[in-house]
Amino acid sequence: MRMDTVIMGGGLSGLACGIALAKRGKRVAIVASGQSTLLFNGGSMEMLGYVDGKAVTSPLEAIATLPQSHPYSKIGAERIAALSERVKLLFNDSGVNMTGTANANHWRITPMGVAKPAWLTLNDHLRIDDLNNLPAKRLALMCIRGYFDQPNSMMAMGLRNLGFEVKVIEFTTDDISALRRSPSEMRATNLAKRLVSHSALQRIADQINSLAGDADMVLLPSVFGQSDDSDFQSLQSKVNKPLRLIATLPPAVAGMRIQTQLRHYFRMLGGTYLMGDSAVSGTIEGDQLTSITTAKMNDMPLRADNFVLATGSFVSRGLRADYERIYEPVLDLDVDADADREQWTRFGVLEPQAYMRYGVATDEQFRCRKQGKTINNLYAIGSVLSGHDAVKMGDGTGVSLLTALAVNDLIIAKK
Amino acid sequence: MAERMQLCNLSENNFEQCTKCSICTTVCPVAAVTTDYPGPKQAGPDGERYRLKDPAYFDKALKLCLNCKRCEVACPSGVHIADIIQHARMRATEGHRASLRDTMLANTDLLGTMANLVAPVANATLGLSPVKMVMHSMMAIDKHRTFPAYSRQKFTTWFKRHAAQSQDAYSNHVSYFHGCYVNYNFPKLGQDLVKLLNAMGYGVHLLDKEQCCGVALIANGLYKQAKRQARTNIASIRTAVNRDHHMVLTTSSSCTFNMRDEYATMLDIDNSDVRDNITLATRFIYNLVDEGKIKLIFKQDYKRRVAYHTACHMQRMGWQLFSIELLRMIPGLDLIELEQECCGISGTYGFKKENYERSQAIGSALFKSIEQAQVEAVATDCETCKWQIEMSTGLPVENPISILADALDVEATRQANGIK
Numbered sequence: 001m002r003m004d005t006v007i008m009g010g011g012l013s014g015l016a017c018g019i020a021l022a023k024r025g026k027r028v029a030i031v032a033s034g035q036s037t038l039l040f041n042g043g044s045m046e047m048l049g050y051v052d053g054k055a056v057t058s059p060l061e062a063i064a065t066l067p068q069s070h071p072y073s074k075i076g077a078e079r080i081a082a083l084s085e086r087v088k089l090l091f092n093d094s095g096v097n098m099t100g101t102a103n104a105n106h107w108r109i110t111p112m113g114v115a116k117p118a119w120l121t122l123n124d125h126l127r128i129d130d131l132n133n134l135p136a137k138r139l140a141l142m143c144i145r146g147y148f149d150q151p152n153s154m155m156a157m158g159l160r161n162l163g164f165e166v167k168v169i170e171f172t173t174d175d176i177s178a179l180r181r182s183p184s185e186m187r188a189t190n191l192a193k194r195l196v197s198h199s200a201l202q203r204i205a206d207q208i209n210s211l212a213g214d215a216d217m218v219l220l221p222s223v224f225g226q227s228d229d230s231d232f233q234s235l236q237s238k239v240n241k242p243l244r245l246i247a248t249l250p251p252a253v254a255g256m257r258i259q260t261q262l263r264h265y266f267r268m269l270g271g272t273y274l275m276g277d278s279a280v281s282g283t284i285e286g287d288q289l290t291s292i293t294t295a296k297m298n299d300m301p302l303r304a305d306n307f308v309l310a311t312g313s314f315v316s317r318g319l320r321a322d323y324e325r326i327y328e329p330v331l332d333l334d335v336d337a338d339a340d341r342e343q344w345t346r347f348g349v350l351e352p353q354a355y356m357r358y359g360v361a362t363d364e365q366f367r368c369r370k371q372g373k374t375i376n377n378l379y380a381i382g383s384v385l386s387g388h389d390a391v392k393m394g395d396g397t398g399v400s401l402l403t404a405l406a407v408n409d410l411i412i413a414k415k
Numbered sequence: 416m417a418e419r420m421q422l423c424n425l426s427e428n429n430f431e432q433c434t435k436c437s438i439c440t441t442v443c444p445v446a447a448v449t450t451d452y453p454g455p456k457q458a459g460p461d462g463e464r465y466r467l468k469d470p471a472y473f474d475k476a477l478k479l480c481l482n483c484k485r486c487e488v489a490c491p492s493g494v495h496i497a498d499i500i501q502h503a504r505m506r507a508t509e510g511h512r513a514s515l516r517d518t519m520l521a522n523t524d525l526l527g528t529m530a531n532l533v534a535p536v537a538n539a540t541l542g543l544s545p546v547k548m549v550m551h552s553m554m555a556i557d558k559h560r561t562f563p564a565y566s567r568q569k570f571t572t573w574f575k576r577h578a579a580q581s582q583d584a585y586s587n588h589v590s591y592f593h594g595c596y597v598n599y600n601f602p603k604l605g606q607d608l609v610k611l612l613n614a615m616g617y618g619v620h621l622l623d624k625e626q627c628c629g630v631a632l633i634a635n636g637l638y639k640q641a642k643r644q645a646r647t648n649i650a651s652i653r654t655a656v657n658r659d660h661h662m663v664l665t666t667s668s669s670c671t672f673n674m675r676d677e678y679a680t681m682l683d684i685d686n687s688d689v690r691d692n693i694t695l696a697t698r699f700i701y702n703l704v705d706e707g708k709i710k711l712i713f714k715q716d717y718k719r720r721v722a723y724h725t726a727c728h729m730q731r732m733g734w735q736l737f738s739i740e741l742l743r744m745i746p747g748l749d750l751i752e753l754e755q756e757c758c759g760i761s762g763t764y765g766f767k768k769e770n771y772e773r774s775q776a777i778g779s780a781l782f783k784s785i786e787q788a789q790v791e792a793v794a795t796d797c798e799t800c801k802w803q804i805e806m807s808t809g810l811p812v813e814n815p816i817s818i819l820a821d822a823l824d825v826e827a828t829r830q831a832n833g834i835k
Contacts, residue, residue, distance in 0.1 A: 001736070001740070029736070034489055034490050034492075034493075035442070035489045035490075035491055039441065178450060179450055181451075184454060185446050185454040187441070190447060190454075193447045250437070251438055251441045267752050274736060275730060275733075276487070276730060276733055294733070295733075296732060297736070299691065300702060316491060317491070
């Protein structure tokens with residue numbers, strides 16, 4: 001089977017790159033092994049949150065200070081400004097309603113109630129542009145009875161530390177109580193599947209309207225709208241105060257919504273999304289990757305002019321570690337990683353961990369190499385790249401999106 | 416030492432690899448509509464830890480699992496969640512007798528043989544509301560369901576009378592596992608395949624002996640019978656492969672998945688020597704076109720807007736691409752690929768009274784997206800999805816093979832492939 005481009009990996013970067021290429025009329029197949037880490041995303045994208053442990057105010061300015069090994073440095077600060085606008089358009093075209101700017105970070109609230117710098121946040125989720133000018137004074141933190149994926153007291157404490165007055169209000173409705181019969185399944189995503197009908201939303205609105213008291217903003221866990229924000233809009237129209245959603249522990253509705261919308265848009269553009277299949281090997285001839293083999297189409301290789309490796313980091317199995325080495329499992333590409341295993345980790349789990357920066361080695365154009373030889377039509381994007389640290393630098397989703405579009409441009413510019 | 420550690424890390428169905436991320440739960444169509452089912456993580460790897468301690472921990476709610484395998488497709492860690500659940504069900508129901516209703520629903524070929532003999536009567540009677548009410552109350556087969564109509568003439572009878580003699584004239588040959596649905600309910604699909612393959616220069620042959628693949632038997636706990644039938648089928652397939660050097664083609668995604676994968680994982684039948692020779696006709700044909708070995712020429716005036724629905728087992732096999740790409744070769748076909756969602760029928764599951772409402776609730780998102788797609792027909796590779804979608808949306812549902820056969824310019828295709 002022949003495609004223009006085959007993308008290995010169906011997460012955020014694979015989808016963004018696939019959409020951009022399909023929009024230019026390319027025949028694209030995405031090979032996605034299972035669901036991606038987008039399902040852990042609470043509704044925000046971050047470009048650059050921290051440098052040397054300090055929160056970044058303007059990501060575009062701070063990018064210029066990054067070392068040459070960082071993926072952003074390969075793109076260049078100036079191009080990133082342009083690409084960041086295109087990321088917003090891409091989300092907009094896909095129906096993902098997000099707001100933010102690369103000139104100035106805003107703040108998102110983690111499920112544990114901590115404010116972290118962010119670039120884009122879903123419009124129906126809580127976003128604080130300025131910590132000295134909070135969007136509300138008195139918050140009603142509406143907590144669903146029996147729902148354990150939101151640590152309510154920590155959330156309240158975190159919000160109070162930011163200067164909000166917070167009233168914690170527990171509530172339930174018949175629809176929600178019914179779900180408690182199966183406590184192990186009382187997850188954000190399952191709640192979101194049930195809380196969709198006009199009447200179910202009305203019952204929640206009634207609770208909010210009667211319990212929220214003098215609050216000037218109402219917060220709810222992010223359990224509304226798995227495929228778009230229409231359920232939230234419907235609920236907001238029934239409530240007489242401004243509503244905002246706050247991220248829950250995963251699996252997260254916001255990430256699922258983003259994934260659903262991106263995947264839907266990719267399919268609408270004629271893209272092929274192979275769910276539940278994975279690349280297992282490839283054929284390299286000279287400086288070209290000519291085809292890849294997948295687990296499920298084993299005797300029918302996928303051929304293409306260009307290939308994109310978007311398989312993610314260790315958690316997505318785009319990178320693997322055994323007792324001796326760190327490696328890339330599909331093609332055994334060259335990786336940037338310490339040979340000495342002692343260097344991989346540090347004892348304290350919250351310490352900066354060296355392995356977070358490991359990834360496949362690429363040249364200035366994100367082309368991969370094997371045994372020192374560059375493969376001219378194989379590009380790496382997203383978390384599988386070396387030189388960044390999603391945890392300590394808050395650059396994970398930004399690297400995924402911006403390298404995806406940068407590589408799209410390189411592929412389009414060929415010939 | 417390192418290698419020994421790795422070996423200790425292996426586990427049946429990969430269940431030690433579960434990281435408790437709960438992603439499987441987000442795609443489970445059953446957990447989405449009922450609180451009676453604990454969901455794939457709890458029913459699968461989590462429950463398995465208890466069941467290993469004491470089989471008494473088996474939870475009867477596991478019978479609500481559709482075996483759609485969507486949890487396995489979603490799992491980022493490669494855990495065979497649905498297999499864990501099915502194996503637990505198998506162990507727990509060993510020696511139990513299935514109910515008359517389940518036995519009847521599961522024996523699609525026995526039922527088909529009887530019904531074919533009296534097809535006009537059977538079709539008329541099974542459609543009557545008093546009969547439906549009796550089946551509903553006495554046999555617990557839901558009254559909303561209409562049994563797929565039985566054909567007056569079996570596919571095999573048609574094939575022997577009208578097609579068998581002319582097949583040897585072709586230079587290439589394949590065997591066809593038609594399955595119960597083509598044989599008893601819808602011979603046209605088999606006829607369409609013969610038409611298509613003949614135009615490509617391929618002669619079609621039946622297996623020496625074919626029995627129902629047994630997918631419904633497994634679902635209804637009739638494992639012994641399923642094993643017997645599986646042995647017969649694999650023996651016939653072996654003969655076709657080794658004696659005749661044929662590929663064995665199918666037109667049903669569930670039969671295919673069952674014979675390729677579930678025979679080994681669920682029934683412990685070694686099919687490894689012939690597994691690669693069992694394939695869906697769309698995959699086989701796509702490959703021939705892709706390699707430039709054959710050409711398909713389609714009618715100039717063919718115009719249709721169709722939505723493709725990926726059946727659960729099709730998604731599990733990861734082969735939807737072949738059907739979709741084949742359909743996209745038809746110039747006049749406007750093809751919409753639907754989001755991959757379960758239709759809710761899952762073979763015999765949706766026919767049971769206790770499952771009817773759940774079955775429709777599961778399918779509702781799919782039905783809605785079909786309505787929104789504004790199409791003339793739906794294409795899918797699964798016959799039970801066909802019944803469910805036809806009943807629930809009123810649109811005709813066709814196998815991609817039938818659509819291809821319909822759009823094919825037979826004469827031009829025969830010429831292009833050098834056939835007189």
